[in-house]
Amino acid sequence: MKYFPIFLDTQDLTCLVVGAGEVAARKIELLLKTSAKITVVAPWVCDTVKRYATEGRVHLIERIFESDDLNDKQMVFVATDDSQINKGIHDEARALKILVNVVDNTPLCQFITPSIVDRSPIIIAMSSGGVAPVLLRYMRQKLESLIPQKISLLGQFSEKFRELVKQKLKTVTERRYFWEDVLDGDIAENVMQGNNQIAEQKFLEKLNSDDASQTQGEVYLVGAGPGDPDLLTFRALRLMQKADVVVYDRLVSPEVLELVRRDAEKIYVGKAKSKHSVPQDEINELLAKQALAGNRVVRLKGGDPFIFGRGGEELETLIEHGVSFQVVPGITAANGAASYAGIPLTHRDHAKSVVFATGHLRDNSINLNWQGLAQPDQTIVFYMGLTGLPIICEQLVKHGMPANTPIAMVQSATTEQHKVVTGTFETIQEIAIKANIQPPALIIVGSVVSLHEKLNWFTP
Template sequence: MEYLPLFFKLDDKTAVLVGGGQVALRKATLLVRARAQVKVIAHHILPELVELVEQNNGEAIIGEYQAEMLEKVDLVIAATDNLSLNEQVHHDAVARHIPVNVVDKPDLCSFIFPAIVDRSPLVIGVSSGGESPVLSRLMRAKLETWIPQGYSRLGKLVGQFREQVKGRFTTINARRTFWEKTLQGQVAEKVFAGRDEEAAELLQANLDAADPDQQVGEVYLVGGGPGDPELLTFKALRLMQQADIVLYDSLVSEEVVDLCRRDADKVFVGKRRDNHAVPQDGINQLLIDYALQGKRVLRLKGGDPFIFGRGGEELESLKEHNIPFQVVPGITAASACSTYAGIPLTHRDYAQSVKLVTGQLKNRTTDLNYAELVHPNQTVVFYMGLHTLPVLAQNLIEHGKPADTPAAVVSKGTTRDQQVLIGTLADIAEKQAQAQLPAPALIIVGEVVNLQENLTWFGDQVLHNHGLVLPDAHATED
């Protein structure tokens, strides 16, 4: 992060603006909206800029800029087309420890102006760190269409009740829970419909009826998908943003964890083969303990929580303690990783069914029903089978699957580190022993693997090296 987003309180503060053209006018307009007292200095100042600052307790000075003009000033902006003058303003401001912005010169700025979505009191700033102002403006335009003007009135309504709510609920969690229910319910809907008086009456009624001593805990069992954060569902993202505690496992990517609420407590409970940060019974107990404290607990799991994710075991524990919960399915690794690798799980000419199988059973064996896995016209996907790959391949061959059946290993699928290893049942284990692709990884067995070279959608970024495919899943992002 190049810049830390901050908001200046400029009410009755003095801002010096060096420059008198259209750019200076745009900056002055923002400063005036923030109730700053603006002092404009330039040889030539647009009449509308003079009128703007003088009508808002500011001053327009026609003449030469002098360093002494920065005394007792809170903010400085240089908006001229004279580079040496802009550099001098920067130097003078830095020497006096005054925040300074030189328009279109990020290296001369101690702060920058974001693209602003104004729904006061709700204000959103979008910045590219000075790298691409056009991109920032385009993103602002998208936000403008997504955020109704009614949010301004909603924010003001919340402000009117803030002290009442604070007085009724003594804990931060209780206040947060009340406001989240309010802002996601009928009060907000009435505001958006223009029925502000009804919204205020309903908010007051809800506040009067609320029980401040009630501990309302809940668990959200959320599938975080295989790694690419853009594969999250809307509901998953919403619950991730409102949880107080996040318990996440080792299959959840850092990018996905970063989308959780910033001030939520994050607890790593990941499990790897022979290395469990927290045993499953311990995870179950943590969910129970936090929920009984009135917390909203997010159990964030890689892929889908009900496909080899032990989500059912966790919900059984919650049910025993009458703890409410929600379950949000995620895109499972078999679907996402095969797609990103260019391998369709079904195809009319090659596979009419799919079997999802765990390569590691509860007792750490692979005592599978191989007779069910060797049928023709079928794709088999093994989860957690990387360490037993030689055993899996050998048993499939011994139970009748042709040794030349195509097979693939997809490592860290959908992420920037995705790698795909292509082979057959006869040689895939040996190729993996040489390549040493890391976990987490899926093994895909079936004729559909032959389609990979034609259907992979990473284009020229795909490198073929003795069957090893190294696609950059976001190669075109920049």
């Protein structure tokens, strides 16, 4: 981030605006929503700024800027129509360590004003760093339509009872769980409908009940999909935002991890090829331990937790410890890789069935039912098969599949590193080496691969 997003306390903030045209007026209008003390300096003043001065909302000085105007100021907006004057004021302000913004000149902005969705006391601020103002305006319009105006009532309600909840519930986790239940339930609905008396009565009953301070841990086994965060389910995103602890593996993309609640504890247990950083049984016990400590634990897995994700093993351990859990399916790597590579896993003219298999090497061999895999009109998808590619090709040919059977390798499906190579059992190894295919990579075998060139649509 080039600009660090912060919210300044404007209670005693002294702000100078140099310029008093309509551009300056827009900044002044925004400042007037705060508690800042505003001084405006300009030899010419538009009607809007004159009105603000007449109403006593700004202190207006009708002359050209002087260096002494910066005395005791903490923030400066420069909005004259003379670029040399703007640059000079910028340099003086920076020398005095005063925050300065030269309007519509991003390189001369020590800070920038964001696009704002105002539901005071709830404020949403967004910025593009000055590079995409139209896109920013579009996003703001979307948010304005999605967020009810009455959400401000919930903010005021929360402010009213914040200290009382703090006194009653001693830990941060207890307070967060309590507020989440309030905001998800009928109390919030009554506030939004203006039924404050009913809302307050229900709120106090809940706060004073015996179970207000009880926190029960739970594990959410969440499929993170193949990498593109847009492929997450709504439910996955909602639970990721509620988590106290997130246990994640190597296949979870940084973009997906970025959507986790900011202050959640993140524990990496990823496995790389031929190297296990944390044994599976220790991961199982870790999930149970964290939940028994009262935490909401998201176990974030690449793809789907029940397709070569060892999710079943983790749940068995949770059951042994009496820990409650939920499972949120994700788009598995096979679906993601095939869809983004333009390779239908089934097709009326090519494949009437599809089978998933692991290509993981154990003692330099792959123990699979090769005869069952080498069937006509069938698509085979191998997970974790990059190292075992020579054995896969050899065994499928040995059990009856033609040597010229189409085969594809899809690297880092759906992400910016997405790469697809195709060939046959005879050529794919050399092609993969030349293309420097790296894990995670998925192997797709069958006649459907021949459709890749025609149906391929995704260009990262």
